[in-house]
Structure formats: C-alpha cells, structure tokens
Amino acid sequence: MKFLILFFTFWGCQHLYCQSMEIEYIYQKQGSTSNDSNVPEELLEIRKERASKKTSFTLQQANNQSEFKISPSIKQQDNGISELRTSYEGDVYYKDFDSKIILGKATYLFDSYSIKDQLNNFDWQLHADFEYILGYKCYKATMYDCEEDTEIVAWYTPAIPVPNGPLHIGGLPGLILKLAFYDGKTTFVAQNIDLLDGVCFDIEIPKSKKTINLTDFCNKKMEIYNGLYQRAVNESK
C-alpha cells in the first residue's frame, strides 16, 4: 500500500512539474524590392504572391525538450496562393536541453538533410533597443548565422526565461518572439503564447541514420549556392 502511495505521489509529482509551452510564429517573406527590368513578369508575380503569404509555425516545449515545425493546417491563414511552398515548410528542429543536442530535418532546394549537432553557443551581441510583442517587452540581439549566411536580429523577452526560439536559433536570456533576417525581409513573429501547467506535449525525437552537423550543412548550402551562381554566370556569357 505504501509503495502504491509512493508510486502515485511520485507519478503525480512528475506530472505536477510538467510545464509546457506552445508558441505560434507567423513566417513571412517580403518580395524583392529591386526593379530589375530583366526579371520576368511571372517571377515578379510569384514574389508578390509569396510576400502576401503567411505561414504558421509552432514551437512546443515540454520539460527540457522542444520541437519546432509547421503548424497544422487549421492554423494556416488562407492568404496567398497555397500552391507556393514556403521555405522551412518541411523543416523540423528538435532541441534537447538536457543532453544539449539539436536534431533537425532541413530542406535546401531539392535535397533534405538530417542534422545533428551540439546546441550552439551563439555569439549574440546584446542591444538596449526594445519593442513590445504580444505585450511582452523584447530586447534586441544580433549575430551572424552561417546557416542563413546573414545577420540575424532576434527580439527576446526576459519575462519568459526560456533560451529558445524558432528554427535552430536560441541561447538568449529569454524566449525569442521575433526573428528577422535578410535585412528584415524574412521574419518569424510570435502570434500566440500558451503557457500550460500540468500538460505535457508528446515530443517525438526524430530518427535518422545519416546526419551532418550544422557547420557542414552551412558549407553544403554555400557549395550548392556558389555552384548555381557560377553556372548562371557562365550561361549568361
């Protein structure tokens, strides 16, 4: 009997301390503002349509694990042309803060890559600039990210002390509620935050045999991009 009481007390405690969080981010990519007359009209139209499309992503965190992926279809706003795929649509990032590893599935152009790496210690530069997002006071932090090959601007809130954020990004002294890169043309902005006590998300650990680390993934992307760029230059000659 005592064993049973102890067991249920332990089981209850496990559930009592289970804290979960669900953050919904809206992804939007602005079209190019260049008025290059050589750009075909169809491409300009696609860029315009893409800019109007907003895609919902969800970050779920339970205990010391988190998962970031595209939200279910019910949350997707019906704007833009649905046939257009959004970047990151198929990407999934799993972070384990206990073992300090990150597992991910990322797609670049036509290939999909399985990523496994240590949780990065990003070299963030903290700034005093702030703005309010969903009523939370968010401070600015910047860094260079090799995966996106651009400077990333993150707006994090110390009010939610979770060093996490969209994609593979995190490590700030608060939850990232807004992420902007490519000079602010691409953004993830938090739209909804649910802090749930006593509710545990079932986070599935992605399994894959052949993995690469984030640095190799960056190099691979650069390699593909440079190859395509070089080919385009050669063809234009």
Next chain:
Amino acid sequence: MKLRLIGLLIWFGFSNAWGQNNPSIIQGTVKDSLTNERLERVIIQLSDSIDGAVISYDITDLEGKFELKNPILQGFATANLLGYHSKSIAIDSNTTHIEFSLSDLAYKLEEVSVKAFKSGFIKNGDTIVYKPEVFLNGTETNLHDVLNRLPGVDVLQNGEITVNGKKVDKLQLEGSDFMNANRNAALLGISASNIADIEHYTQAEWQGETSILNIHLNSDAKNKMEGNVRGGAGFVKKATIESNLYRIGERTNVFFRFKINNIEQDPVSLADFYQLNGGMFHFLKSIESKKNTIPSIFLNQEKHKQQQFLIPSFNFSHKINATSTLSGYLLNINGQAKEQQNSELLQSENFNLTSQNAKLLHYRGVFGKIEYQAKPDKKSNLTLSYISNHFYQKEDNKGIDILQNTLNNFTLKSNERTNKQAIFLNYNRILNFWGLVLNTNFGTTRNFNDLQNTLSNEPSILWSEFVLNQKLNTANLNLKTQNNTAFIDINLKKKWANFQNTLSANYNFDKLNINTVLENTNGQINRQTNNLGISNHLKYHLGRLSLGLLSQVQLYHINTLQTANKVFYPQKFSITYNLPGAIQMLNLSFSTQQSLSNVDLPYNFTAFQNTNIIEKNLVSPFNFKHNKSVSLFYYKLSILHNRTIFMMANYGFSDKIAGTNTQNLPNFQLITNQITNNKQFFAHFGYEEKIGKFKSAISVKSTINSIIQTLYIEGFELSRTTQNASINIAYNSLFKKAFNVETTLNINYFGLFFLQSNSKNIDYSLTIKPSYLKNGYKLEVEYELFFQKINQEYRNTHYVNFIASKKIHSKWSCFTECRHLLQLNKDVQKSLVNNQFNQTQQITYFNFPGYCIFGLEYFF
C-alpha cells in the same frame, strides 16, 4: 575650480572607460529555496536597472553554477527560471560572488489552491480559436449549448450570435457557409460531442467587414453520416419527433432537419384570456360597454414560448471540382415557426419577419435556392443562382394594438401571400490592365404580393450592373440599369496616409404602382431622385494609436408626389488605442449627424388623397434632425486566464423638429409642429472567466432613455415626457463534476415616468439546474422562479423541467421529458371573468400537469 572639475571628469571618464574595457567577473550558484538543490538552466542576466536592457548573461550548468561578465559600476543581477519566482540582487563593480535561492512557483500556486489549467483560447492574428472542451461539463447537447458556454459568446433563441457584444454575420461549418441560411438547424442539430474547435475572425470584403464564426468538427465526425433521430409520446396527448442528419465531407455537405411537436405552449397566453372571457369575438363585442383592457399578465410571455411547428429543411453544398461548387437549400415552414422566424435565410432573402410581422402567428412557406459558383481562373468568379420563395401568412388576434388600446381601429388582415422568383448571374474578373476589377450582374426578379386590402403586383424586373473598380483604390466607377432606372456612381479615391476621398453622383428614375382595393383607386407615380455626395475618410496610425475621421455631405433631390430637398451631413471621429500587456483595445468615438429636409406637397392628387395606407408621411414636409453620440468600447482577452472582458457605453442625444402643412389633405390628421428631444444612455459590461473547474460569468446591461416630446395638434399643445431606466444583471455559475449545479440569476429594474405617473418595476428570475451525469445516465432538473413587480401588481411564476436519459446501447438511448406548466389558479380566473381582478394582490400560478413524454433516441 574649473581645473578641479575637469580633472574630476577626466578621472571619472577614465575610470568608466577602464570599467568598460576590463569587466570584472561575477560567479555564483543558484539553488531551490525549499530543497536546497542546485538548479540548472537558470538564466542569470545583468542589467543597469531591474527592467533595463540585458548587458550580459549566462545560463547555469548542471551544478547550478554561472559566470557573468560585469562591465558596469552598479546594477542588478536577476535569476530567471520558468516555474520559479525570479529574483534580483543589486550588484556593483566590486561584486564577485552571488548566491541565488529561488522559490518554486508551483509550490506557491498550490498553496493558494490555484489549479493547473489549459488555455481555452488560441489567438492567431485576428483569429480567436476556442477550445470548447475547456469550458464544457458534459451536459451540453448541441452547438447552441456549446457556444453559450464560451466566454464572451452569446446565442439568442432566434439564432443571432454575438462575440464580445458584436454580432456574427456568418456561421460556417468547416469553412462552408451552406448552413448560414438555415442557421438554427445547425445550432440545434449538430451534436456537442462532434465539435473540435471554433474559430472567430473578421474578413474584409468589398462591402465592409464580415464577422465569421467557423465550426470545425472532430475528424471522426467527418466524411460520414452523423446526427440523431428521436421520438416519443406521452400525456396529455403530447408527442414529438425530431431528426438531424448531416454529413460534412471533403467535397459534399448535406444537412437534413425535421421537427414536429405539440409540447410547447405559453404558460399563460392571450388565448387563455379570451377563453376566460367567452372567446375573442365575445370579448371584442363587449369592449364598448366594458371598456376593459387586457391585463398585462397575458402579455410578454414570449420568453417561455418555444417552437410548435413542422419544418423539414434540406441544405447542401457540393464541390464539383477544385474550382466549382453547387449549393442550395429547400426549407418548409409551417405553424408557429418561431425558431425559424428570425433565421438568417429569411433575413438574407429580404423576408425580415422580425420587425414587420412579429405579431403574426400562423404562416407557412417554402423557400428554395440553388447556386452554382465557379472560378474559371485565378482572377475571375462566376455565380449563377435561382431563388424561389412562396410565403403565406395569416394574422391572428395579436394584431390588435392592445397597449395603445386602439381596438376600434382594428381591421382583420389575413391571407397575405408573397411569391418571389429570381435568377441572378454574377461575373467578377480582375483585369490585367491597371488592376481593374470587372463585376457584371444580370438578373430577373418577379414579385407578387397579395394582401387583403392592398394588391400590388410588381412586373418582372430586368436589371444589369457594370462595375469598374481599381484594386489600388484610386478609382471606382459603377453603372447600373434597371428598367426605367439609370444609376451612375463615380467614386474617386486617393490613398494618402489612408486618406479616402469619395465623390458620388446618381440619377434615379422609376415608376411606382399604387393599387388600393379598399379605396378603389389606382395610380402610377413617377419617382425621380438626384443625389450628390462627397465624403472624406481619414485613418491614421501612430504606434498603438489609431485615429479615424469621417466627414460626409449628401445632397438629395427627390421628386415623387412631392418635391423634396434633403441635406445630410454626418461626421464621426474615433480614436483607438491598443493597450500593452495583453490583447486589449480601447475605442472612443464621437459622431454627429444632421439632416435638413424640405418637401413641397402637391395639392389635389387623387390617388394620394384617397389612400391612408401607402406613402403616408413618407417624408415630412420639412424637418430638422440632429443626433450626437459618444461611445466607448473596451475589450480584453486574457488567454492565460480564459477570461474575456468587454464593456460598451454609449450616450446619445437627438432632437427633431418637424412640421406638416396638411390643410388641403382632409384625410390627414393636422399636426403643425412637433419637437422631440431624446437622450439615451446605454452601457453593457460583460465579464466571463473560467477558474479551474468552476465557471462564472457576469453581465450587466444598463439603459436610460429620456424622451421629451411636445406636440401641437390643431392648436393644442401636448407635452409628454417618457423616461425609462433599466439595469440587467445576469450571473451564471457552473461546476464541472459528475454532479453539477448550475445557477443563473437575472435581475431587471425599470422605471417609467409618464404624464405624472411614476412606477418602479422589477423582475428577476432565478434558475437552479442540478444534473447528474455518470455511466450513461443523465438526470437533469431545471427549476425557475420568475418574479415580476409591475406597478402594484406582483406575479410569481414557477417552471419545472425534468429530463432523464439512459444509454441502452452504443447507438440507442431512452429518455423521459416532463414539463410542469404552472398557470393561473381558479380564483384568479374567476376574478378576471368577473372583471374583479385585483391588481394589488400577489398571484402565484400553479396548475398541473404540463406534459410527460417517453421516447427513444438513435445516434448515427
């Protein structure tokens, strides 16, 4: 002195620069205050003030240790961990070690008995998604019950839905609005257990914003037949049959509803009164001698008057392919179809029975519509629809204007028939040049209306519309032809900081047929309308602040029987502030509206002189109207506490001066001047939240009306002042256990001041609804005490309902429903018949029985 100051500043600057370049290191540990265990993953941040920007930070390791760079002279180190209270410690440039001891938030929460909860809202941009399971307790039967459980959502008996005080325009099922035309069928027919979530959002459309409530069903309730069939019979000669069958699929949606019963009736009705007085005609004949009035006891009992009707209805929509859809409905109304009386179908098809025919009891009709919608390509839309409505209505004794005691003017009007058939074709296309939108309409309508005293037969109408609308809001051209009507509307819009400028002009000419059977006259009137208008609309956003300004001037020239000139100029100013900290908004608006009319009445126009039915006082000869109002709206949605708060307040003032020169129209009552002042204050406050397993909601509504009316009739002056103040408080609570008790309290106070009389009235209703729900058993008893004090008259009415059901199979259940109708006691009946009704006595209604029904229910 100067040298000393310079030296000090140099030293200060140097020391500060040294501090910046050579930050000291702060080390320390973080532990749990209760268990003394070291805490990992705690964020330690350094800032120059508690709420200041983070200057440096670290995250504790497995042993709870951290190491911070300290480049500042004075500031705070703060330790933050989810689930714990954050703690700040003041530091300076000499601080090298800090020990944090954090207290567990969960422990504290447990101490104050706040249980863990699941959020019932998801906010996604402008969309709110409700998770109903958070707010339900299992006693809910259908969608109507589920919506009424959601904080801030109200469903009225007529199918009207409001979310935080604002009306919902469209009800959708899985994104399809095929049931919007027959809204009550969906509300009453869709099982509560089939609902997954409910989203509310606003959609910007061509004509303005549309508020939409979209119902999502559970995945196992889709792509198959769902619903129920139930039927039963009992005493005294009561029976009910009801079925709801629906299938919501990827391509095809169908909904069939059928209901017939004779179980609902007024507890105390006007029919009872006539019965007690020997029948309606006997009462009417004796009215001259008795000068009797009908006691208000028999009126205003609509609250408990339910449905007693026969309504088979069928709604469908079918996606033929990815770009085209076929949808429609067929609906039959018979008997006292109160449930459908205010259905969206009737409203959308211009059969608004609510306002025009509220007194009608018996009517029947068949309404049908079939519509084909296609999207030939990404830039165009095509809609073809056919509508056929047949409607018959009969007015019964409630047509008498009892309150005004104008029985002498009573004329029995019955057998009104309406027949409408229409075909509409709409084609909409975004053109490739200049972003223009082409919208063409073609339609034909045939209306036939037969009233006993008036026969108007409108011939078929052929009309077409051609619209040019530039997408970028720079120009809008609208052309329309309709028989003898020409309509041109030109809108010029310039977009500058959300600035809209509109210029419109139209010319309208048509012929109006008038045939009056009663007066044996007929005639035809030419009607000509010219309109010129200009409006400026400014919207300016400054951070959280939005300013709106609307300024408009409209000039009308109408030439029908009389020539009328009208100037109409409304102005509106609004300011909205989105408050920080949560999803909350504050809106303040001020509007003023003035109009001036001048009408020249024609003399000796035969048709017009001899009719007292049509076009009487269509436009007053000259009048001046002036309205001003100030309104305040506040709204807050707290996701983490499942709480919604909204508040509306409006103060309006209007005065109207009207005069009529009717010397040459002998049939008209002579009113030479009339002055009306009207002041109204309306406030509505709503607060609803769910705490753990307990839900409470409070709603307070207050209305104050003051009308001062001065009439000059044939040289006599009559002043009348009417003031009305009412306050309504509703409180509702709900326990979420196997055994539940729901309580609802409604209090309504109103005062009436009329011609020196002063009455203070109150009514309240207290409802107690215990229920038990376990192992397939459902027992529910509802008791309501309805108390009224009107003038010196007191009334107590008791209502008792009993419902019991038991699952006898996975798809079958049996049920018992009893309702105890409590009516006038015999003494009161006798006193009414003998005209000895003592209004000062307190009356308690009781009578037995109501009905009891036993039946079976099958679930698909």
